[in-house]
Amino acid sequence: MTMQGFRGEILSLSHDPAEAPDALRHDADGLLVVEDGRIVARGPYADLVARFPGLEVEALEGLIVPGFIDAHVHYPQLDRIASHGEQLLDWLERHIFPAEQAFADPAHASAVAEAFLDELLRHGTTSALVFGTVHAASVDAFFAAAEARELRMACGKVLMDLGPEGLKDTPASGVAESEVLIRRWHGRGRLTYAVTPRFALTSSDAQLAGAGKLLADHPGVLLHTHLAENTREISEVAARFTQAADYLDVYDGFGLVTQRSVFAHGIHLPDRSCARLAEAGAGVAVCPSSNLFLGSGMFDFAQAQRHGVRIGLGSDIGAGTSLSLLHNAGVAYQAGLFKGYRLDPFRALWLATGGSARLLHIDKDVGMLVEGQEADFVVLDDKATPLMARRTARATLDERLFALQVLGDDRAVRRTYVLGRCAWDRDALGCVA
Numbered sequence: 215m216t217m218q219g220f221r222g223e224i225l226s227l228s229h230d231p232a233e234a235p236d237a238l239r240h241d242a243d244g245l246l247v248v249e250d251g252r253i254v255a256r257g258p259y260a261d262l263v264a265r266f267p268g269l270e271v272e273a274l275e276g277l278i279v280p281g282f283i284d285a286h287v288h289y290p291q292l293d294r295i296a297s298h299g300e301q302l303l304d305w306l307e308r309h310i311f312p313a314e315q316a317f318a319d320p321a322h323a324s325a326v327a328e329a330f331l332d333e334l335l336r337h338g339t340t341s342a343l344v345f346g347t348v349h350a351a352s353v354d355a356f357f358a359a360a361e362a363r364e365l366r367m368a369c370g371k372v373l374m375d376l377g378p379e380g381l382k383d384t385p386a387s388g389v390a391e392s393e394v395l396i397r398r399w400h401g402r403g404r405l406t407y408a409v410t411p412r413f414a415l416t417s418s419d420a421q422l423a424g425a426g427k428l429l430a431d432h433p434g435v436l437l438h439t440h441l442a443e444n445t446r447e448i449s450e451v452a453a454r455f456t457q458a459a460d461y462l463d464v465y466d467g468f469g470l471v472t473q474r475s476v477f478a479h480g481i482h483l484p485d486r487s488c489a490r491l492a493e494a495g496a497g498v499a500v501c502p503s504s505n506l507f508l509g510s511g512m513f514d515f516a517q518a519q520r521h522g523v524r525i526g527l528g529s530d531i532g533a534g535t536s537l538s539l540l541h542n543a544g545v546a547y548q549a550g551l552f553k554g555y556r557l558d559p560f561r562a563l564w565l566a567t568g569g570s571a572r573l574l575h576i577d578k579d580v581g582m583l584v585e586g587q588e589a590d591f592v593v594l595d596d597k598a599t600p601l602m603a604r605r606t607a608r609a610t611l612d613e614r615l616f617a618l619q620v621l622g623d624d625r626a627v628r629r630t631y632v633l634g635r636c637a638w639d640r641d642a643l644g645c646v647a
């Protein structure tokens with residue numbers, strides 16, 4: 215691939231702005247120089263362009279930000295989004311487990327994986343930490359589809375030996391199938407494997423111990439599960455694991471709380487859990503639209519910040535109501551305010567990019583649009599609707615970003631680039647790659 219230049223307004227965060235006030239990087243008229251899919255230079259156009267004589271430069275209209283990184287999502291639940299009427303445990307039984315049973319058919323898994331990745335790109339998401347189903351072939355289907363598109367993705371087979379009939383493995387088969395998948399996919403191209411026990415209630419002690427052994431035996435893989443999402447779930451966990459200090463302690467007892475662990479939700483955590491998460495360097499994927507949709511509760515940003523817990527942003531489809539991390543950032547603001555926390559729009563952008571990248575341990579490669587990183591980026595249109603155009607006219611940068619989060623979604627994603635290649639072009643009405 216030859217060298218390419220992209221000229222436009224570029225915005226990214228190099229750190230969590232709650233910790234580092236100088237984290238914002240904004241080039242009002244910027245240049246991104248990309249060679250073989252990697253960023254080789256970024257800065258003000260006027261300063262940089264002379265260094266690259268003959269560079270072919272494409273002008274991009276809109277706000278160029280890093281590709282969004284969804285820190286928690288279930289691809290097999292894509293077609294169960296907007297399923298009515300239940301909180302978590304009943305919703306799983308009534309809507310989700312039947313949908314996941316269909317993934318016993320690899321052709322179905324492949325078709326849904328393709329549709330899911332199309333949707334991610336349409337929403338500006340270029341990386342994600344993804345649940346498969348209990349079927350190993352669901353993960354093969356997902357990784358094959360991601361690899362064909364050269365996407366940076368993490369996924370894992372769900373471990374659930376206490377699941378319903380037709381949707382369960384055993385401690386031995388779960389470990390054996392995970393081992394095969396790790397050998398086949400982990401570290402191949404842009405792919406990462408995540409050991410994925412569904413949650414404490416669907417795994418026996420033997421299976422949770424097996425998950426801990428997988429993590430210990432394969433130091434590079436991630437751990438991905440759910441934590442403290444729903445009050446009835448939490449009561450059932452407390453009733454079964456009477457020796458554990460709290461829900462997180464159940465996972466800790468099996469070696470599952472590490473700096474490579476990502477816990478979805480974490481909305482009902484005692485201070486003890488937050489302190490332990492911070493000590494371990496583990497991450498929480500905040501999933502605000504899911505938490506509202508299932509009536510689960512609201513994430514306590516102030517508590518997490520007090521303890522120094524690492525967080526990122528997740529859509530948690532199918533419980534989430536949109537794959538758009540712009541939309542989820544807007545909901546995060548509203549949920550945060552309900553608990554007295556004002557989520558700053560720049561911090562929300564950080565959570566959807568660098569924050570999630572850190573959780574997935576891919577922050578060396580993506581999330582900040584800095585030299586040396588891969589050129590996964592999105593071009594946002596803050597005038598995507600007539601009302602957005604009115605609201606963002608003569609607005610400051612933080613007002614425009616906030617309007618994108620409160621009013622924007624996939625309509626505001628003009629283009630999505632993967633390794634410097636355009637993979638979604640809204641105005642061409644299709645994927646051009």
Ligand code: GUN
Pocket residue numbers: 288302306310412413440443504530533
């Ligand atoms: N807890 C266990 N499984 C699930 C799931 O599929 N979605 C959500 N939101 N929570 C869970």
Ligand code: ZN
Pocket residue numbers: 286287288440478530
């Ligand atoms: Zn989930």
